[in-house]
Amino acid sequence: MEKNPLLSVRNLRTYFYTEDGVVKAVDGVDFDVYEGETLGIVGESGSGKSVTSLAILRLLDPKGKIEEGSEIIFNGKNLLTLTEDEMRRIRGNDIAMIFQEPMVALNPVFTIGDQIMEAILLHQDVDKKKAREMAIDMLRKVGIPEPEKRIDEYPHELSGGMRQRAMIAMALSCRPKLLIADEPTTALDVTIQAQILELMKELQREYGMAIILITHDVGVIAENADRVVVMYGGKVMETSDVRTTFKTPKHPYTWGLLNSIPRLDIEQERLYSIPGMVPDPLHFPVGCRFSNRCEFGEEKCSVEMPPLVEVESAHMVRCFFYHKVEQAQKLSKAGEGA
Amino acid sequence: MTNSKVVNQNNTQEGKDRKVLLRVDNLVKYFPIKAGVFKRTVAWVKAVDAVSFDVYEGETVGLVGESGCGKTTVGMTLLRLYEPTSGRIIVNGEDTTHYFLSARRAKNYVRDTYVKRFQKSDFKPQDDLDKKYYDIFKNSGENGLLEHMVGDLEKKRLQFRRNIQIVFQDPYSSLDPRMRVKNILAEGPLAHKIIKKPQSIETVGKALEEVGIHSGHMYRFPHEFSGGQRQRVGIARALLMNPKLIIADEAVAALDVSIRSQVINLMMDLQKEHNLTYLFISHDLSLIKYISSRVVVMYLGKLVETAPKEELFEAPLHPYTKSLMSAIPVPNPEFKKQRIILQGDVPSPVNPPSGCPFHPRCPVAQPICSKEVPELKEVKSDHTVACHFPGSL
C-alpha cells in the first residue's frame, strides 16, 4: 500500500457544454491505480465512468472540457499539462485503451495487421518487416489461431471474440504500463466473455501492467478486480478492495445494486429495487446525487453533499448514514441464515 | 412424439392437472441464403432445428442461450412474425400452425398433417390432440375437420393474437416514436374491438397505473420517458390484450442494472395478478434462475437441455449448460466455483458441425459426438438432455 501510485486522479471534473446546459458528467473524482493491479470502476449509464477513462487520455470530444484544478498524474507527470505532442507519445505507448464494441472500434477499411502495425511503428523504432513479425507474435499471444493468415484479414471477417482479441493485441503491442478497458466484454457472449477476461488476467501477469476495468457488471468486477470504485452521478460513492465492498457495502447505492441483481450464488425470494430513475446528468439532485432514490436518506442529504470519508482502513464512502446500511446488511445476512 | 409422454407423466406424477398452454412440437425455422446469378437458394441458416417443449399454464419457462442460438427466432416464430418451416405450434389444445397461412395453404396443411394419417386403416391416435381431431374426423368427416380447423380463420387469428403477446428487448425501438403513448396502448384493443374509442382513455389510464406510470402521462411521446418506463409501457401494451402467454424477449437486457429489478419485480407481480404465463427468453442465466420455474437451454438452433429450475441449477447434465453456468460472473469474490473456459467460438448455423453441435467446444467430447446427433432423452423425470454422455462434466 505504501507504493507510489502509477496513476493518480485528483479532483477530476469534466463538463460538457451543450445547448441545453452544462452537463457535469464527472464532478470531482479521485482515485489511484497502483502498478500491476486491476482497479474496477463500476457504474450505470450516466455515472461518468467512461468519460473518466476518456479524460485520462484526453480523448473527449470537443464539447467536453476538463476543468481547471483537475489533475491526472501518471508516473509523476500531470497529463493535463502536457502538450498535444507529448500526450500523443503516451497514448498507445504508456497508456493503452480497449473499447466496448470492437466492431466499431476497429477501422473497417484497414486489416487488423495494418492497425496493430501502426501502433508499433508509431512508438517503436522498428522497420515494417519487424513490425509485422511483432504483430503476428501479438496475435498469437492473444490466442488468435493462424496469426500469419489472420493478420491480413479485415475486422468484419473475424468473430466478435476474435475482434476483441485483436483489439487487445493492438493495445498491448507496445507493452503499456496501464491498460484502460472500457466495458471490454459487454458486447460478447458469456462464454466468450470468460475467455477474454481470462486472457486479460494472463497477459497482466506476464506484462505486469495495471488495468482499469470499467463495467456495469458487478459480477465481472468481483471476479476480476483487486479494488473497486463505485461511481454514481459523476461522483465516487464508495471505494475499497473488492472483498470489503462486496461483503460489507456501506453506501446505500452499492448495497441496493448488489441486492437488486439476480444471482447464481444465493437463493433470492424477491429482488430489492432501487426506486426511481437513473438521474439525468443535466438535472442532478441537490445535495447527495443519490438522495432522491435513497431509502436511508434524511433531510440533510437533499441539502448537502456528503464528503468521501475513510470509514475503515482504505474503505472510503460518500454517505452521512452509512451505519444504517451496515445494519440493513446485517439484517439481510441474518435472514439468509435462517 | 416424446412430448406427449412428458406431459402425461407430469399429470400423473404431480397429481394435479397442469394444463399445457403452449406446446412447441418439432419446430423448425430455416432462413434461405440466396446467391448466384439468379438469386437461388444455395444454403439454409438453420436458426431453429427441431425444438420441442411445453409451457404449462401459470408458469414461467426460461429459454436461455447465447447469441445465434435461435432463441429469438423461436419467439418470433411462435408469434408467427416468421412462418415456421415445419413443426407444430399448439395453443390451448388447438393446432395453430396454419392460422396465418392463406386459406388454401391452411387446408393443405390440415390434409397433410392430419387427414392423410387419419385415413389410414391402422391409425391410432398418439396424443390428446390426435384423439380430439380424430373424433371430429370420424363424426363429420374431412369437411368437418377442415371446418373446425380452417373455418373462420380471420377470427382464429385475432383470438391467437389476443392469447399470445410479446415484450421486446429494445425499449427505444419497440414504441413508435411518432405516436403518443395513449395511441400506442389503445391500438391493440381498438383493433380487436375489445374497447370502443370513448373508453380508451380510461382503459389506457388503468393499464398505465398498473405498470407504475402516472396515467396523466398518456399524452406523452415515447422519447419523453426513460428506458425503464418505456419497457413498462411495452408491458402495458401486451397486458391490454388480456393475453394468456407473454413472450418476453430479453425484456430487461437493455436496461440499467438498477432499473432491471424494478421491471422484473413488476412482471412477477403482474403474473400473479393476471395468472399470466411467461416464456422468458434471455442470455442471462442468473436472471433465468431467479424468474423461471422451468428452463430450456438452446445451443446452435437445437435444444440441449430442459429441466425444472432447481434440478437444472443443482445438477446440470449437459456440458454446455454446465460451462455456461461457470462462465457467469458472480458478484461475490468469496464464491468458489468450478471454472470451465470453453474454447473457440459458436460455429455458424449455416454450417453446423456434424453430430452434436457442441462437440467442437465440448471438454468431454468423445469420437461418437462428432458422428451422431444425440437424441433428446428424458434422463430423470421431467429432465431431458441431448448428450451422449450426460453428466460427465
Added chain:
Amino acid sequence: MSKERKMNTELRRTMRKIFRNPSAVLGFALLIFFVIVAIFAPLIAEPINPMMLDDNGNPMKLDDPYVMPIITWSSTPVPPSADHPFGMIQGRDIFYGVVWGTRTAFFIGLTVTIISTLFGILIGSISGYYGGWIDEVLMRITDVFMSIPFLLAAMVLTTILGNGIDKVMIAMTVFGWMGAARLIRANILQVKEEQYILASKALGVKDYFIIMRHVLPNTIFPVLIQASMRMGSLVITAAGLSFLGLGAPLGYADWGSMLNFTRNWILGASGSTFSYWYAVFYPGMAMVLFVLAWNLVGDALRDVFDPRLK
C-alpha cells in the same frame, strides 16, 4: 394542460434549432419574400397594356396577365429607366416578367413536386411494404425510368405534347417520381424491421393500418425534405426547357423564356453585349434566389429532422 405545454416546448425547440442557423433564416426570408411577390403580383406589376387604351381612355386590362404585353416596338434591349426599372427586351418589360414569373415558378414547382412525390410515395410504399415480385417489377420499372436522363426525357415529351407550361409540367411529372419512390422504399425496408412494427403485427393490427399509422409517418419526413430540395432543381429544369425554346410559349411571364430572348443577344458576337447585362441579370438573379431559398430551407429542414446528415 401539461400536454399542450410539452407540445409547445417541442415545437419551440425545433424552431429554435432552425432559426439559430443564419442560412436557414435567409432561406425562409427569401421564400417569404417570393411568396409575397407572387401573392401581390397584380399590385406590384399591374396587368395592363399601356400601349392600348380601352373605351374610357384607361390602359387596357390584359386578358391573360401571364402573357407579357409588348410595350415597345424596338427589338433591341432597352436599358433600365425610371418607368422600366429592369429594362426591356424584345419589346417587353423585364420587371413585369420577373414579378409574374414568380407565380409561374411557384405554380410549376409546387404542382410537379406534389404530384410526382405523391406518385413516388405510392409506388415506393407498395414496393417496400409488400416486397417479393411486386417489389421486383416496380423497381425494374423505376430503373428503366431512371436510365433516361431527366432533361432529355422531359425535352422529348414536351416536344411531343407541344409547347406550353402544362406540357412541361406533365413531362417533368412523368419522369420525376422515381427519386421519391426509391427513397421511401429504402426507408420502409428499414422501418419494417423496427420492433414497433413487429409489435403492431403481434397485436393483430391490419396491414393497411400499419402502413398508414406507423410506416408512413416514420418514413415520410426524409421524402418531404427531399421534395423541398427538389423544388429548386425542378424550377431550373423547367426554365431550362423554356430556355431551349420548348417550355413556355414566346412572351410568357417565365424566367427561363425571358433568358431565351437574351441568348441571341449574347451569342450575337458583337463586342458590346455586356451592355445588355440587365437582360440576364434580373431574371437570372430571380431564379438563383428562388432556387437558393428552397435549397436553404431544405437544408435547414434536413439538419433538424435528419441528424445523421448534418
Added chain:
Amino acid sequence: MTTFIIRRLLLLPLIVLGVSLIIFSLFQILGPDKLLAAYVNPNVFDKLSSEELEVLKEKYGLTKPFAERYGIWLWNALKGDLGWSQVGKDAVLKSILSRFPYTLELALYALIPVVGVGIWLGVAAAVHRDKFLDQFIRIFAIVGWSFPDFVFGLLILMVFYSVLGWFPPGTLSQWAEEIVKSESFHKITHLVSIDALLNGRLDVFWDALRHIIGPVITLSFLWWAYLLRITRSSMLEVLSKEYVRTARAKGVSEHDVIHKHAQRNAMIPVVTVAGNMVIGLLSGTVIIEVIFNRTGIGRLAADAAVQLDYATVLGTTLFYSIVLVLGNLIIDILYAVFDPRVRLG
C-alpha cells in the same frame, strides 16, 4: 463478384428494352401524320395531297400496328441499324459515335477540378466544422448548387467572351477545325486536345483548350458544390466514429487521423456520388453544349428532341441508358474496392 457483374449485365438488355419501349410509345402520341413529317422534306410535305400522304405512310410502315412497328425497329436495332439521323445527317449510330468524344473530353476536363477541389474543400469544411472556413465553404457551395447551369453559362460567356474575349464559344476555331479534319492529322484518341498534343500541334491544342475552359468553369462551379456537401457530411459522420477515437488512443497524429483513418472511410459514399457525376457529365451536358455551341452528344440529343427526329432520340436515349447501367456497375465495383465489408453477390 463475378455473379454480381453477370447479374447486372443480364439486366442491361432488359433496361435497354424498357427504355426503347417507353420512348417508342411516347412518339406514338404524335400520330402517323406527324410521324411521317420526320421522313419527308418539309418543303415538299405541305404540298402533298392526302392520297399521297397515305401512300407514304404505307411506305414507311406507319399504318401498321404498334407492336409490329416496334418489332421492326427492334429487329433493325439488333442488327446495328438504328436508322437515319436527320439532325446528325448520318446514320444514328455513326452520329452518336462521332460526337461522343467531344462530350467525353469535356467531362474529363471538368472532372479534374470537380473531384479534386470538391473533395479537398469538403474535407476542409468538415475538419473546421462550424468555424468561419466551414461557413464560407458551405455558403459558396449552396450558392453554386442554386445556380441554373444556363444562367451561369451565360454569365461566363458575357464576361470571358463578350467583355474579355478570352474564351470563345464553339468547339474549335475554323482554322483549327480544318487542320483536325485534314488527312495529316492522326486521330488516335479522338479527343481533340490530346490528339493535338500527340500530333505536336500546340496551336491546335491551345485552341481546343480555349474553347473548353468556359464550359469547364461552368460545370465545375455547379458540380463542386454537390460533391463538397457529400464529402463534408460523410467526413463529419466518420469523424464521430469510434475507430477514429481508437486511432487517437493509439497515439496517431491528428493529420493521419483525418487523412488516413477518417478520409479513407469517408470516401466510400463519395465514390457513388462522383460516379453518378461522371455519368451525369457524360449524358447530361445538354444545356452546356447548347449554350457554348459545342459539338457533342448532348447537343445532338437536344436538337433531335426539338426537331422530333425520333430515330436519333431513340438512339441517344439508348446510348445514355447503356452508359448509365455500365457506369453504375463500375461504381458498385469501385464501392466494393473501397469498402472491404461490401461483398457483391
